Amino acid sequence: MTNYFSTTLCNCEQSVLSVLPDGIDCSYTPRNSQIAGIVMLPLGAALPTDWQSAAAFLDAIDNTETAGRKGKYFIGIGDIPESEDITVRLGRTHQEIIGRRWTLNFAPGMAVASQYAFLQNLQKTRRNFRFWFATMGGRLLGGANGIRPDFVTAKTLYGGGVEDLEAAKLTLQWQAMVEPDRTHLPELFDIDSPAGLAPGIDGSMVNFKIISQEYYNSSTNVLTFTQNGGTIPTDSVVGIYRDGQKLFPLEYVRTGNVVTIDTATHYEGANYQIVIGILE
Numbered sequence: 001m002t003n004y005f006s007t008t009l010c011n012c013e014q015s016v017l018s019v020l021p022d023g024i025d026c027s028y029t030p031r032n033s034q035i036a037g038i039v040m041l042p043l044g045a046a047l048p049t050d051w052q053s054a055a056a057f058l059d060a061i062d063n064t065e066t067a068g069r070k071g072k073y074f075i076g077i078g079d080i081p082e083s084e085d086i087t088v089r090l091g092r093t094h095q096e097i098i099g100r101r102w103t104l105n106f107a108p109g110m111a112v113a114s115q116y117a118f119l120q121n122l123q124k125t126r127r128n129f130r131f132w133f134a135t136m137g138g139r140l141l142g143g144a145n146g147i148r149p150d151f152v153t154a155k156t157l158y159g160g161g162v163e164d165l166e167a168a169k170l171t172l173q174w175q176a177m178v179e180p181d182r183t184h185l186p187e188l189f190d191i192d193s194p195a196g197l198a199p200g201i202d203g204s205m206v207n208f209k210i211i212s213q214e215y216y217n218s219s220t221n222v223l224t225f226t227q228n229g230g231t232i233p234t235d236s237v238v239g240i241y242r243d244g245q246k247l248f249p250l251e252y253v254r255t256g257n258v259v260t261i262d263t264a265t266h267y268e269g270a271n272y273q274i275v276i277g278i279l280e
């Protein structure tokens with residue numbers, strides 16, 4: 001298993017410093033860092049033809065496929081703490097970094113039986129997959145070939161509080177010399193800009209108008225948006241949520257102001273929310 005993420009390894013004395021922007025002291029808006037989604041692709045399955053294309057990724061994903069030829073995705077909340085340097089001492093004063101180790105902690109959804117079964121499958125120490133992860137800032141990390149984990153564990157947590165909810169915890173670890181390649185691909189996980197603000201073309205901040213409609217204890221998977229005169233503008237940012245968890249684009253179909261939740265995602269009594277953001 002190799003996760004170099006680089007074809008050239010050299011020591012510091014021989015390397016050349018890479019370029020930086022001229023206006024290094026100018027202000028910029030950093031992206032949100034929370035991990036929002038993971039795509040897993042079985043080894044042997046066809047890689048996305050273009051890892052920087054949402055359409056190519058979606059062609060490689062099918063959560064209902066059972067033959068092991070398609071990838072699986074899930075959404076949740078996660079983080080990656082500071083990586084651990086792996087070093088070797090060469091002589092009395094010389095210490096070399098020979099690798100780095102990363103840990104991704106992720107809390108996926110646990111609303112339906114298939115999600116629980118997926119965690120059980122991962123508990124069998126399966127590592128025969130590669131993965132990519134997405135952030136709330138719209139980043140997708142993993143490069144053309146994804147990341148190969150060398151440690152995988154999944155757990156279900158049952159808290160003792162009267163209001164505690166069942167929760168899942170997934171941990172993925174891998175080793176490499178450098179960070180994985182990344183791109184900006186917010187449309188893959190339908191990640192929108194923070195409510196109320198979005199970056200303007202010139203880097204300035206502009207306002208969003210946020211409109212929301214809730215559907216409590218829903219007995220149907222067909223949701224009709226009646227706010228804003230029943231109109232969802234074609235250039236608006238749209239987020240669909242179930243029980244507070246944002247849905248992936250493959251989990252619903254939107255036709256005009258009607259949103260149809262996939263039957264594999266919907267369950268009786270679910271609470272839905274449609275949120276649209278309109279650039280003013």
